[in-house]
Amino acid sequence: MMPQATYETGKRLAGRNAVSYNFAYLDEQTKRMIRRSILKAVAIPGYQAPFGGREMPMPYGWGTGGIQVSAAILGREDILKVIDQGSDDTTNAVSIRAFFARVAGVRTTTATAEADIIQTRHRIPEQPLREGQIMVYQVPIPEPLRRMEPSETETRAMHALEEYGAMHVKLYEDIARHGDIATSFDYPVLVNKRYVMSPSPLPKFDNPKMDQCPALQLFGAGREKRIYAIPPYTSVRSLDFEDYPFTAQHWDKPCAICGATDSYLDEIITDDAGTRMFVCSDTDYCGRRAAEKRSAP
Amino acid sequence: MTAAQAAERLCSATCVARSASIPDGTPDPDAEPILLSVRGVSHYYGARLGCRDISFELWPGEVLGIVGESGSGKSTLLNLLAGRFPSSAGSIHYRDREGVLHEINSLTEAVRRRLLRTEWGFVHQNPRDGLRMRVSGGGNIGERLMACGSRHYGNIRRAALDWLARVEIAADRIDDRPLSYSGGMQQRLQIARNLVSSPRLVFMDEPTGGLDVSVQAKLLDLLRQLVRQLRLSVVLVTHDLAVARLLAHRLIVMRRGEIVESGLSDQVLDDPQHAYTQLLVSSILQG
Amino acid sequence: MAAPAEDAAQNNAEVPPDEEGDAFTGVCPKVLGFLEKEGLLPPEAGEDVFPGDLTRQPLELPAGRDIRLQNLARADEGVLLALAYSTQRGFGSTHPFTGEMRMGEVEVFFTPEELGFPVLVGEVTLTECESVNQFTGGKGRPASFTRGYGLVFGESERKAVSMAIVDRALRAGEFDEEERGPAQNAEFVLYHSDNVEASGFVQHIKLPHYVDFQAELALVRALRGKSEKDRNDAASDI
Numbered sequence A: 001m002m003p004q005a006t007y008e009t010g011k012r013l014a015g016r017n018a019v020s021y022n023f024a025y026l027d028e029q030t031k032r033m034i035r036r037s038i039l040k041a042v043a044i045p046g047y048q049a050p051f052g053g054r055e056m057p058m059p060y061g062w063g064t065g066g067i068q069v070s071a072a073i074l075g076r077e078d079i080l081k082v083i084d085q086g087s088d089d090t091t092n093a094v095s096i097r098a099f100f101a102r103v104a105g106v107r108t109t110t111a112t113a114e115a116d117i118i119q120t121r122h123r124i125p126e127q128p129l130r131e132g133q134i135m136v137y138q139v140p141i142p143e144p145l146r147r148m149e150p151s152e153t154e155t156r157a158m159h160a161l162e163e164y165g166a167m168h169v170k171l172y173e174d175i176a177r178h179g180d181i182a183t184s185f186d187y188p189v190l191v192n193k194r195y196v197m198s199p200s201p202l203p204k205f206d207n208p209k210m211d212q213c214p215a216l217q218l219f220g221a222g223r224e225k226r227i228y229a230i231p232p233y234t235s236v237r238s239l240d241f242e243d244y245p246f247t248a249q250h251w252d253k254p255c256a257i258c259g260a261t262d263s264y265l266d267e268i269i270t271d272d273a274g275t276r277m278f279v280c281s282d283t284d285y286c287g288r289r290a291a292e293k294r295s296a297p
Numbered sequence B: 001m002t003a004a005q006a007a008e009r010l011c012s013a014t015c016v017a018r019s020a021s022i023p024d025g026t027p028d029p030d031a032e033p034i035l036l037s038v039r040g041v042s043h044y045y046g047a048r049l050g051c052r053d054i055s056f057e058l059w060p061g062e063v064l065g066i067v068g069e070s071g072s073g074k075s076t077l078l079n080l081l082a083g084r085f086p087s088s089a090g091s092i093h094y095r096d097r098e099g100v101l102h103e104i105n106s107l108t109e110a111v112r113r114r115l116l117r118t119e120w121g122f123v124h125q126n127p128r129d130g131l132r133m134r135v136s137g138g139g140n141i142g143e144r145l146m147a148c149g150s151r152h153y154g155n156i157r158r159a160a161l162d163w164l165a166r167v168e169i170a171a172d173r174i175d176d177r178p179l180s181y182s183g184g185m186q187q188r189l190q191i192a193r194n195l196v197s198s199p200r201l202v203f204m205d206e207p208t209g210g211l212d213v214s215v216q217a218k219l220l221d222l223l224r225q226l227v228r229q230l231r232l233s234v235v236l237v238t239h240d241l242a243v244a245r246l247l248a249h250r251l252i253v254m255r256r257g258e259i260v261e262s263g264l265s266d267q268v269l270d271d272p273q274h275a276y277t278q279l280l281v282s283s284i285l286q287g
Numbered sequence C: 001m002a003a004p005a006e007d008a009a010q011n012n013a014e015v016p017p018d019e020e021g022d023a024f025t026g027v028c029p030k031v032l033g034f035l036e037k038e039g040l041l042p043p044e045a046g047e048d049v050f051p052g053d054l055t056r057q058p059l060e061l062p063a064g065r066d067i068r069l070q071n072l073a074r075a076d077e078g079v080l081l082a083l084a085y086s087t088q089r090g091f092g093s094t095h096p097f098t099g100e101m102r103m104g105e106v107e108v109f110f111t112p113e114e115l116g117f118p119v120l121v122g123e124v125t126l127t128e129c130e131s132v133n134q135f136t137g138g139k140g141r142p143a144s145f146t147r148g149y150g151l152v153f154g155e156s157e158r159k160a161v162s163m164a165i166v167d168r169a170l171r172a173g174e175f176d177e178e179e180r181g182p183a184q185n186a187e188f189v190l191y192h193s194d195n196v197e198a199s200g201f202v203q204h205i206k207l208p209h210y211v212d213f214q215a216e217l218a219l220v221r222a223l224r225g226k227s228e229k230d231r232n233d234a235a236s237d238i
Helices: A007-020 A028-043 A064-073 A091-103 A152-160 A165-178 A204-210 A283-295 B003-011 B014-019 B074-081 B109-118 B137-147 B153-166 B183-195 B213-230 B241-247 B265-270 B275-286 C002-014 C031-037 C065-073 C077-088 C157-169 C186-192 C195-206 C210-237
Strands: A079-084 A117-121 A134-138 A189-191 A195-197 A216-221 A226-230 A236-238 A265-269 A276-280 B036-045 B048-058 B063-067 B089-095 B101-103 B120-123 B201-205 B233-238 B250-255 B258-264 C097-110 C119-138 C141-153
Touching: A028 A064, A028 A216, A028 A226, A064 A091, A064 A117, A064 A134, A064 A216, A064 A226, A079 A091, A079 A283, A091 A117, A152 C186, A165 B137, A165 B153, A165 C210, A204 A236, A265 C210, A276 A283, B036 B074, B048 B074, B048 B089, B048 B258, B063 B074, B063 B241, B074 B201, B074 B233, B109 B120, B120 B183, B137 B153, B137 B183, B153 B183, B183 B213, B213 B241, B233 B241, B241 B265, B250 B265, B250 B275, B258 B265, B258 B275, C031 C097, C031 C119, C065 C141, C065 C157, C065 C186, C077 C157, C097 C157, C119 C157, C141 C157
Parallel strands: A079 A117, A117 A134, A134 A216, B063 B233, B063 B250, B120 B201, B201 B233
Antiparallel strands: A189 A195, A189 A236, A216 A226, A265 A276, B036 B048, B036 B089, B089 B101, B250 B258, C097 C119, C119 C141
């Protein structure tokens, strides 16, 4: 399958510039170090493995963790997709895609189905992932217990001893105060019935996609220097109460562009009077559906 | 067996024979199982003595008071019993619900924390040390239930309301944070937070210490009731002999890190044998 | 304390300039060395202690002084300045005297892992400050001064002094001092002083967050709807 995307651009840039970099920017020793942390993370699903994060040519908080994970796993034949907010053309996504096209010369794509590696900030694509694909999440705050317990030393002990009462206290307080669990993104999950994990700031709409996912999911936090993982086909449960079960967001109306009723919608203000339309946040999904609709008889 | 009977039994000669089987982990099957067995426990902070050669047993349903002036080693002993740090010498055995014997000094942190949230309670003198001040009263009570796997909001809420009532805190304060509670209410909330998961053994460190006299009396009354209803075993550290007389079946009097006298509370307080105990008791009577 | 330094300067003046014309080639003794010899200042850890490397290993707590100093050397000048100032105003008291303040050039070598040998990449200017702080001792230990250390990039006496003060503040535990201010809390200082981390994370707020905001928007609307319904229900009950 020939990717539609910017292979030529990548090759041209690579030919011009990549000689000054090692493949995928990082030196091989660093990549090995990161791979060791990834292996550890995969072996203990949901556990935050520390790694010797390097400074990358972009600011912390802009995906330095995700970019290091991608750099460590990227192969020359891999096809890379990068999204931010579900979109391929937001600034962070464009920059990171261009970065790897330049320093690794790899092919890039916007098509979810043809990507081997998908680096993401804040969304999981709507199209179901398949075996062999790898999701790489950019993570700002890897510690789900941080809001209840500020000390790193104590949160590590709590994870080690599976002491998660405090995590449910947070949910209890939400219901007591607001009548419902008032967490809409970065909604904590229990991985493989053992570790409580932050799914990165995904809207909780995406949480169910992580459960029993055929793809490998890797999470990189550059500033906090942690890597964690969900291996394929692993149980991922969103924390909740029996009488206040987890629910994902849903919309009353379909996407104004493609008509999808199963996707995460963004609210867009279209004029000065505050008129709104709701459209898919996943631009690839939406574009494909719209094109199919147009070409349908 | 009632607590009073248990206390009585302590004084009988047979207890000595029974407790002798504890340290090697093969108890006499006919014996009422001892909850906590302390053998020759000593602790030093560097060269300074914390406590020396402490031995006693605690039976189910029994309240043991440890009295003495500040600096007598009673708080050190309490912390040793709860496994907060290991003793320099001696052994402390605790028998859990399943009858498994644990040596406190060699507990793993995981087992110690499990015991702390399932079988034990710890009531601090300052409620701030035992409460989450930024979590509502209901959340404070519910935490141990959730830590033990309770996942039904309605049930947790009911248990919290039930316990607020039992410690005489109005139901409409359930969603308020303890910061807005009075000192006495905070202490009662701390007790509720500890007792909600039905612990078997509760450690109390001067539980009425920071309170006004009138508030103290009410709290003591409440504690006495709860201990009896729930058949709790309690190790109570206090410098206040009046508190000890009201709550404890049996007393240990400590001075300079050592036990100078022990026995049934009334016996010790009405007919003190050791000169130091006599001094303690007379100072109370004069006051 | 100025006297030995002047002596050294006079001695240096007698050293003939070398062929490149450098005025000074001798080793300048450190001022605090004199206090050390007198036993008034405990010596620093010897050179046999091999320091960790913060650029290769993630920060883990509790952090040794080697790691703390590396962190502070990389810290934001404004952060160090404010923290140092806070200790002077009473949030942790470490009144310092300047033991030594000096500036110089050092060569920087870098070993690319693929090559395996060091490459000289250039020279950088460093400013160093050693502070002498309030004494400790008692209970059988003889009284002695304590010290803080600052070593920073470029010509920046202000940052070097600030770093020395904060380094000393972070040693509170070592000297049995009560922790009274944020500058004495290692977790607080070390995790928040790296300006590359702080600047990036604060400014990432400029990136789009509309997906998460949409989630919050929907949630707040739902919660408001719910509480309005509750109010209406309550009103109709009356």
